[in-house]
Amino acid sequence: MTDASLRVPTAAAATSKAQRYYTASQWQLVWWRFRRHRMAIFGAGVLLVMAFMGVFAGFIAPYGGTTRDAGYVYGPPQMVRFWDQNGFSIRPFVFGMTSRRDPVTLRMITTPDPDTRRYLSAFVRGDEYRLLGLFSSDIHLFGVDTGMVHLLGTDDLGRDLFSRLMFATWTSLSVGLLGVALAFVLALVIGGVAGFYGGAIDDAIQRFTEVVRVVPAIPLFMGLTASFPQDWSNVQVYFMMTLVFGLLGWTTLARRVRGHILSQRREDYVLAAEISGASPARIIGRHLLPSFTSYIVVDLAITFPYVILSETALSFVGLGLRPPSISWGILLQDAQNVRAIEQAPWLFIPAAFVVLAVLAFTIIGDGLRDAADPYQTSD
Structure with missing residues (x-):
């Protein structure tokens, strides 16, 4: 194979690329340059994820924005687990929580109860919401079989921070x-x-x-x-x-x-x-x-x-x-x-x-x- 035959595909590819460049619209050129900026693409991905979470908030959030858990006020985040002292579980779960009031400071202290597992399930029914502002639904992305789950904890009224x-x-x-x-x-x-x-x-x-x-x-x-x-x-x-x-x-x-x-x-x-x-x-x-x-x-x-x-x-x-x-x-x-x-x-x-x-x-x-x-x- 000669050197000339090796140069032909390269030259053809360069010619095709030049033709696409000179015939592209302004916005096509902007997009071609933008997608080479990796940090900008990453930033756009972050915003798209945030926008997706916001648009489908009613579905992703396990509860409504004002739903209260009166027994879990100022509750800390609950960690999702697959194993504990009782062994491995194929289903993710969180520990149940127990609350008691400090007799000196009167502060409510919440601690995990390792003997109680609350298993997470997908597509559970819960509070009703309007999907995209058009359709009524009560199906949520995840939830627990019994009680409530608070992945990011709760506020002073017991409202789930993740949902809010x-x-x-x-x-x-x-x-x-x-x-x-x-x-x-x-x-x-x-x-x-x-x-x-x-x-x-x-x-x-x-x-x-x-x-x-x-x-x-x-x-x-x-x-x-x-x-x-x-x-x-x-x-x-x-x-x-x-x-x-x-x-x-x-x-x-x-x-x-x-x-x-x-x-x-x-x-x-x-x-x-x-x-x-x-x-x-x-x-x-x-x-x-x-x-x-x-x-x-x-x-x-x-x-x-x-x-x-x-x-x-x-x-x-x-x-x-x-x-x-x-x-x-x-x-x-x-x-x-x-x-x-x-x-x-x-x-x-x-x-x-x-x-x-x-x-x-x-x-x-x-x-x-x-x-x-x-x-x-x-x-």
Whole structure:
């Protein structure tokens, strides 16, 4: 076999790869670059798992968000086992728990009872819920034959922390999603109009943007919380919070978009589009904004954790969502006293979910920034 015959497949493969590269759409190129960023793919996987847990919270959680176990208040997490002093079991189980009150401190002390096994079963019936908000069901992913199981322990009312964490994950992520989506649309529209038209329209929009930027967030939320009618449902409070996050979060991206369009609106390709009869909306949406995709995508990814942190912080101090709604901030309210720190450190587990979500969004932002950079080359 000659050297020339060995080079033919390699050259053909290189030619085919080059053809696919030059004929691919912009979003195909972004995806090809993004999937080579392993940390970003891992971060996306983490968020997908969280989103899955939130969407199917009613099915994954063994109990409802308000179901109480009165005999297991401030109970520690129960470890899933396959063996104990009595030998190996093919079915996973947890130990039963016994509670007694300390005669000196009057503190309730809960200890595992190794003589009692509670076997875990899959697809058990329990509290009724609505799957995807559409279908009623009472089948849960797992449960025990008798009694209750608390993989992450319970709070001061005996409510299962694992179940509440599943419901809280969906609430916090959806608040971030809706708030960022609203802010994103407002930023592109307002920034695009200001940059494209300029003049008096730009001046008026910039003065309005400055007014929104200087509004102090905490006093505003305090005033809004006080103004919410007490008879409002949790759904109404929820949508009002997302609306406020969206109406306050568009200013930074809008100014970036406005500055980019101001610098590009006199370029030859924009003038050619105007001469061809393209409308301002088409010029902004099809020609100007795509050249700014890398920054827009990164800003969008980084804004998510800020909205999530804002909701968590406001709910933590009592200015955001309020019980019986369940979010990460509301769960962390139970861990803001000395008693919880000393007796129930597992109540801080929701903080780990907050940190993990913020880190995942940040890593994804880095990956999207590199993937959406128009000056990047594809190997």
